[in-house]
Amino acid sequence: MTDIIDKAAMALSxxxxxxxxxxxxxxxxxVGPPYSPVPMTNDAGEVVAAPLISPQVRTGVVLAGVAVLGLYAVYKIVTPLADDAATGHETVAD
Structure with missing residues (x-):
């Protein structure tokens, strides 16, 4: 069963x-070639082509998605513990 927090975390990440x-x-x-993540220079050292979107920006957006999943995982780990403590459930150990 998923609630609104589950759906929001999955959609955002x-x-x-x-x-x-x-x-x-x-x-x-x-945008077209060249497909280089770094600026390309000619023999004189001047920049002749550069990526439209910086690789650092792309990596940051992907890592933000991974961070949302990490926070969601922490939430899911902590939530059952808080629910069990509130309702007084006991677990049987073998």
Whole structure:
């Protein structure tokens, strides 16, 4: 069973990761070659091509999605413990 927090966490993390990986990748492809994550220079040292979206921005968006999943995991670990303590459930040890 999923509640609103579960759905929000899954949607936000999936949206951030898809935006960072697929969405920004498609934008880079549509802009055209070269497909380099770093600025390209000629023999004289001047920049002739640079990526439209910085790799640091793309990585940051993906890591934000992973961080949301991490926070969601911590929430799911802590929530049952708080529910059990509030209702007074005991666990039987073998």
């Amino acid at each position: 999936a949206g951030l990761m898809l935006l960072g990986i697929v969405g920004m990748g498609i934008v880079e492809i549509l």
